[in-house]
Amino acid sequence: xxxxxxxxxxxxxxxxxxxxxxxxxxxxxxxxxxxxxxxxxxxxxxxxxxxxxxxxxxxxxxxxxxxxxxxxxxxxxxxxxxxxxxxxxxxxxxxxxxxxxxxxxxxxxxxxx
Amino acid sequence: xxxxxxxxxxxxxxxxxxxxxxxxxxxxxxxxxxxxxxxxxxxxxxxxxxxxxxxxxxxxxxxxxxxxxxxxxxxxxxxxxxxxxxxxxxxxxxxxxxxxxxxxxxxxxxxx
Numbered sequence: 001x002x003x004x005x006x007x008x009x010x011x012x013x014x015x016x017x018x019x020x021x022x023x024x025x026x027x028x029x030x031x032x033x034x035x036x037x038x039x040x041x042x043x044x045x046x047x048x049x050x051x052x053x054x055x056x057x058x059x060x061x062x063x064x065x066x067x068x069x070x071x072x073x074x075x076x077x078x079x080x081x082x083x084x085x086x087x088x089x090x091x092x093x094x095x096x097x098x099x100x101x102x103x104x105x106x107x108x109x110x111x112x113x
Numbered sequence: 114x115x116x117x118x119x120x121x122x123x124x125x126x127x128x129x130x131x132x133x134x135x136x137x138x139x140x141x142x143x144x145x146x147x148x149x150x151x152x153x154x155x156x157x158x159x160x161x162x163x164x165x166x167x168x169x170x171x172x173x174x175x176x177x178x179x180x181x182x183x184x185x186x187x188x189x190x191x192x193x194x195x196x197x198x199x200x201x202x203x204x205x206x207x208x209x210x211x212x213x214x215x216x217x218x219x220x221x222x223x224x225x
Contacts (some may be wrong), residue, residue: 031211040183041217042215042218043156043202043215043218045212049210050210050211051209051210056207056212091156093156093213095213098210099143100145100212101157101161102158102213104155104156105155106154106155
């Protein structure tokens with residue numbers, strides 16, 4: 001595709017349910033990032049994939065959060081047993097190589113009620 | 114760990130010049146990006162510095178001093194559409210590649 005695509009664009013879920021957020025990066029981009037942004041706040045780093053290297057999971061806030069990237073392309077961020085504090089916009093970004101500019105998707109707005 | 118600091122808010126007048134500062138403390142520094150983010154939208158790339166000095170791109174310029182852990186974004190001839198959040202992001206070299214870490218952003222308001 002022309003850009004980074006995220007789905008769904010909006011997700012409302014009940015507390016305690018699991019959710020899956022999807023990111024389709026730009027074709028050929030080797031680096032993929034997940035960030036979380038609460039209203040009026042900066043981007044909180046969650047996880048980073050670079051090629052075939054082990055992902056950098058140092059930003060995941062708890063063991064309820066996990067992510068995978070299949071075939072070096074599509075990535076899925078899973079949040080288990082969602083809590084109200086998980087409500088935020090989840091942004092995915094990809095870059096051609098790890099030191100080039102990152103292109104962002106439009107994000108998934110997650111609301112936990 | 115790493116620490117990236119920016120002012121939270123700034124206000125400037127249309128047509129004027131504004132400088133947004135960013136200081137950082139981190140190991141494995143491998144470059145600095147500036148991004149612009151309008152409310153409700155995704156961040157978009159503005160500039161990248163890896164060596165000391167000034168990079169100019171139209172009305173926007175970015176400066177880096179690696180020895181001082183300091184960067185600034187300079188916006189000239191401000192327009193109302195420049196009202197946005199400006200995010201400083203540091204590229205950190207890790208075992209698995211380069212990790213892009215963001216500051217909290219500076220909310221710029223351009224007034225008439």
